[in-house]
Amino acid sequence: MAEKIEEKFHCCISHEFFRAASKNPNKVAVIHAYGGARIFRELREKMDESGFYHDQSDDFIAGRRVSSYPPVYEGDECFTFSEILDAVDDLSSRLRHILDGGDDPNLIRPKDYVHQEDTKDGKTWELSGKVNLIENPARIQNVNSSTKIFGICMVPSVEYIITVFSVLRCGEAFLPLDPSWPKDRLLSIISSSKVALIISSGSSHYTCNHHHLNLSNWLVDQNYCSVLNISMKANLKGKFGQCNLGWPCECRTMKTFCYLIYTSGSTGKPKGVCGTEQGLLNRFLWMQELFPLLGGEVLLFKTSVSFIDHIQEFLSAILTSTPLVLPPFEEFKANPYYIVDFLKAYCISRLTAVPSLMRSILPAMHGPSVIQVQRSLKLLILSGEVLSISLWDMLQKLFPDTNILNLYGSTEVSGDCTYFDCKKLPTILETEELNSVPIGVPIPNCDVALVQELNASREGEIYVSGHCMSMGYLLNSTFMTSDHVELPQNSILIGPSIKNPGTQLYFKTGDIARQLPTGDLVFLGRRDRIVKINGQRVALEEIENTLRDHPDVVDAAVIHHKFQGEIGYLVAYLVSNRTDEFFKLLISSVRSWLTRKLPPVMIPQHYLCIDSLPISSTGKIDYAILEGSEFLGQEILNDTDDSESVRCLKQTIKQAFCEALMVEKVMDNDDFFMMGGNSITAAQVAHTLGIDMRLLYVFPSPSKLQYVIVERERLYKDDMSISHDWEENSKAQKHSFLQSFDSSISGPSISKSPERPLQVLSGHNDSSVSSKYLKVDSLNSSILSEKRCSWISNLDVSTACSFSRCNMVMPEGEYEVKDQCQASWSVEIPRNGKGYLHELWRVHLESCVDASPLVVIHGGHMYLFIGSHSHIFVCVDAMSGSVQWKVKLEGRVECSAVIVGDFTQIAVGCYKGKIYFLDFMTGNFSWIFQTGGEVKSQPVVDKRRNLIWCGSHDHNIYALDYKNHCCIFKISCGGSVFGSPSIDMVRDMLYVASTSGRLTAISVKALPFSTMWLKELGTPVFGSLSVSCRSGNGAQTSHDMLLG
Known part of the structure; x- marks a missing residue:
């Protein structure tokens, strides 16, 4: 490429690459x-150590940086544009x-390789790689019908990038082959x-211990084709000569x-999409x-080669x-x-990124670490x-x-064909639901x-044409273009057309959409079963x-x-010739x-054995019945295994x-990845x-993983053993006790609900799919039935409220609770009654x-x-024990939390x-306020004034x-504040005590707040204050203060 080339305007990718690389030969192209990955591992280890805090992480990372732009760290491997151009x-x-x-020292050929010269089709070997075209003659004119296909079996790496540009430079086509695919699919x-x-x-960028395939051996041994092994370090240093x-x-x-690029096909076989430059x-x-x-700027290459993006x-x-x-791919894939x-x-x-990836990493997007991302991430x-x-x-x-940006497309349309700038969304949501x-x-x-449906206004199937459209599908070396059709009459063009619609073919996407008044499309679903x-x-x-x-x-x-x-998951219904007792063996x-x-990604999470599949009136499988909740409910298996005894x-x-x-049962030696596990x-x-x-x-089965944890970390060994004899003796009492516990609940806030079946899948299922978040440290997060946990099933969760220390109850949307006793409930057990405490779930802190915990009922959930003391603060689903989010604060937590008046923080x-203000739903830091000493006092909510009162x-x-994230008032209390203050909503007074023995009364009726009186009690006060109300009328109501 050293010769001078004529400047062409966007003629091909090879010219674009040559121009970009030639203009910046010494600039770092790939890192x-x-x-960086090693530094992150060290940082995570330090974060687990006592005394290392988030605000020190920036200094730790900066100390290992050897270049500011692009950011390069000790141990990174960099390649310049000139090196990539030469390669x-x-x-x-x-x-x-x-x-x-010709031959090559790094080329491994099959044993029975025979080179055929001067055949009708040109020079080739036993697998020619030539593609036969069966196309509309009007669409294919003056094309090369003998395009060779080069398979590239690599993870994202500098070698992969070099290979793609090299294949394009040769004028041929490349086929990405994901090394993590099963061997049968690859072959x-x-x-x-x-x-x-x-x-x-x-x-060395490929370090997978699980899916690594020795292509040089098994592909060649099976006489599939020749394999060329390359490496930037070993054999891509320009030794071959000038191009x-x-x-x-x-x-x-x-x-x-x-x-x-091969995609899953509606015909039941994978189809190769032939994309164009x-x-x-x-x-x-x-x-x-x-x-x-x-x-x-700096970009990130982290997407699997099987995905067109x-x-x-x-x-x-x-x-x-x-x-x-380029992150180390297997390490990055293992932990998103x-x-x-x-x-x-x-x-x-x-x-x-795909939306599911962004949703999965949201729990990690919090605290000081996200501030730098907010600064740098522009798109x-x-x-x-x-x-x-x-x-x-x-x-x-x-x-x-x-x-x-929200993009829409598919492999058949070069990845993307429409786009939506989300800046427009707030305006659209004002008029559209x-x-x-x-x-x-x-x-x-x-x-x-x-293409409009019958009687459907501006709603129909999406058809696509233009520069983005692929040439068709490749199946057994033959092109198929069954999805490329002329545009029907009943169609609406979205935006201006680049050609006369009647003179070009369109790709039928199978996607249904609706056009908004703004001209934007909204995706509604699929016509087929993709x-x-x-x-x-x-x-x-x-x-x-x-x-x-x-x-x-x-x-x-x-x-x-x-x-x-x-949350979406795959369910497989099987009709088998085996008897029911072989069901579990069949599933395995x-x-x-x-x-x-x-x-x-194509391995179902659930398997159900049924006698026969439901058939519709047309003689086809009735998928609507299979997807119905009633059918799923009928298929529940009552499997009482040993989960409560072991x-x-x-x-x-x-x-x-x-x-x-999301399966019901796992055996001791089941392989996690063989069962369908993936990186997420x-x-x-x-x-x-x-x-x-x-x-x-490295240890993908429960038995192997148990051994290595016990031997290397001895994690949970003492906490998770419970006597088998005690469990057996208590089983006989369980059912009757829970029934009496259920019948004893009373109070206006409890609504009895009728018996209803569990809405879970049968067979091999895990009801934890009901959560939108990861399940963290939960020993048992299956959905609890009424008999197992009657207090939850009978508790009215339709009204938002919170429960905290001393049975304090705060409803959403009101200033105060007139009678706190109305919002609580109790269980009366006879003096001679016997029972036991039953562990429903456990979260390791x-x-x-x-x-004490804070319990919040909101949106029908608890x-x-x-x-x-580990600095961890968590939000747990109180019904299942699943961790909704978890954050690590900069100091140990010794006080209870509160929820603010509008239930957002x-x-x-x-x-x-x-004092941290955390987003209620995500745990993200909304605001952090720094005091001058330890905070061991539970904050108190002043809903009338949108305030949080907290001592230090x-x-x-x-x-x-x-709401405005600012401190509007502070006052000295004469000593450390251990207990929570108390607010008298009737008189607009706040009372706070300290370890010096001083009791302070503050008027909070209007700003500026002022001290009304002080009282020296002569003894330290460590407990929280409480203002009790006794029934009276109007202004004659009396108020007593309780001190501890």
Whole structure:
């Protein structure tokens, strides 16, 4: 490429790359972030140590930085644009040399390889990699029908980027092959596409211990094709010589396609989508015009190569001379929470993610660590899944200065064909009631039409054409374009058309949408049975066909069940020729069968055996019945296993597996990943057990993981053993005691509800799917029936209120409770009655707990808030024991928390003198107020004035405005404030006592607040104050103060 080239305007990706790399030869192009990852591990270890706080983390990270722009840390590996340009020159020449029949020292050929020369089709070997075209002749003119396909089996790495540019430089097509795919699926795709060569990498960036496949051996041994092993360190240093290849855009015949990506097909077989260079360039140039990259930003390459979005992740950086950070892929994949570390430390400017990933990492987006991310992150691109209004609302509050784009598309349309700028959403929501964020309008050079349904106003199926459209599908080396049709008459064009609609073909997406008055489209659903899971398209028919191939499965049906419109999971219904007693063995066998043939995202979480599948009047499977809650309820299995009699570490691990995989039961030697586990569910298990996630990859079964935890950490050994004899003796009393407990509940706030069946799936299911958040440290988070937990089932949770120390009750929306006794309930047990305490769930707080919990009922749910000496503060679902969010404060928590008057924030103090205001739903820090001493006093809510009153060991009491986040008043109390103050709402007085023995009365009727009187009690006061009300009338009501 050293020769002078003629400047061409966006003619091909190869020219774009050459121009960008030549202008900035010495600039860092790619950073393998090994050093950053190691620093994060060390930092997490230090964060667990006593005396190391969040505000020290910035100094710790900065001390390891060796470059400010782009951010580079000790141990990182950097590659400049000139190095990548030289490597592309070298590999391009080698690939062309191999295609012409030449040899290479790093090429491994099959044993029976025979090179055939001068055949009719040109020079080739036993798998030619040539594609046959069956297309509309009017659409294919002057194209190259013998495009060679190169399989690239690598994780995101500098070698992967170099290989893609090298294949494009040769004028051929690349096929991304995800090394984590099952072997059967890899071989099937390689065979179907007839790849000419597979390129693999020995890069240390790939460190997976679970899915690592030795391609050089087993692919070649099975005579599939030749394999070329490359490495930036070993053999991509320009040794081959100068590149003398012609430019792809200057060829007389236009190449048919430049990449092949396999997706799940509605026919039941994976289909290869043949994408074009025109589509990739159009998508790149549009984004560069809308949100230009000027070279001063830093981007992140973290998406799997099986997902089309990964192409734009590295193209947008390399073609604009922008540094690109690559986390160690397997470590990042194992724990998605690490993305927050990389966003912060490397000052990432632009992030592309699926909504489910953003939702999963929200618990880690809190505290001081998110401030740097808020500064640097300029653009958040969400695609691949429906973006809910609730998630958008959380994200825009978390990143108020970040532009959020919602993109829509598929692999068939180069990834994206419409876009919506979320800045417009607040205006739209003023007049429209939406559940999801609109998918917007077409990007330039893309035609989008809405083919209307009968009697449907501006609602119909989305058709797409233009530069973004792929060439078609590849199946057994043959093109198919059955989804490319002419535009019907009853269609609405969304935006201006780039051509006459009657002269071009359109791709039928199968997606149904509605057009808003603003012109934006809103996604409504699918016409077929294709769903999106973690951003990846899944055809349910493909899973069903794979299940039917199992020797013990007669028939099968798979549905995608959504819970509360947010959480989706796969349920498989099996008709088997085996008897019921072999059900569990069958499920284990079926799971193993699927994991060998399908990617993890396509493995169902639930399996149900039924006698026959319901049939509709047309003779087809009636999926509506399978998806109905009544049918699911009928299929509940009453499985009373030993979960209540065995309380040990292994059972805890099994329960964590069940929660993450959403299955009913896990055996001692079941492999977590063979059962369908992936990186997100593995992160959940690690979070639940409080272990390093890498242990799960090395020891993936409950028995192995139990052994290593006991031997290496001895975690939970004493806390989780309960006598088996005691459990057996108490079982006989359990049922009668709970019945008497249920009948004894009384009070106006308790509403008796009729018996109702559990709304859970049968067979292998975990009801923990009801939570929108990860289940952390919960020993038993299954849904509790009325008989197991009658106090919960009979408690009226329709009214929002909170319960705290001393049975204090605060309802939402009122200034005070006129009679606190009305809001409480009691249980009367006869003096000679016997019972026992039954553990419903347990959450590990890592250290001792001094404070009382705060219980909040809101939105039909009950939450418990509690902190400990480990600095941890958590929000727990009080019904299931699942942790909704967890934060780590800068000091140990020794006081109870309160919820503010509008139920939006939780206020709690810590030993470092800080009072935290945490978002009620997410745990994000809304405000932090610093006092001059330890905070051991529970704050008190003054709803009338929107204040929180809280004392400190600096001898002051503070009035904090929780809406405007400011301190409006403080006064010295003469000593440390241990107990909570008390407010007399009738007289507008606040009383506070201190360890000096002083009692202070403050008038809070109007600002400025003032001291009304002082009283020296002569003895320290450590307890909280209480103002009691006795019945009276009007102003004659008397008030007594109780001191402790």
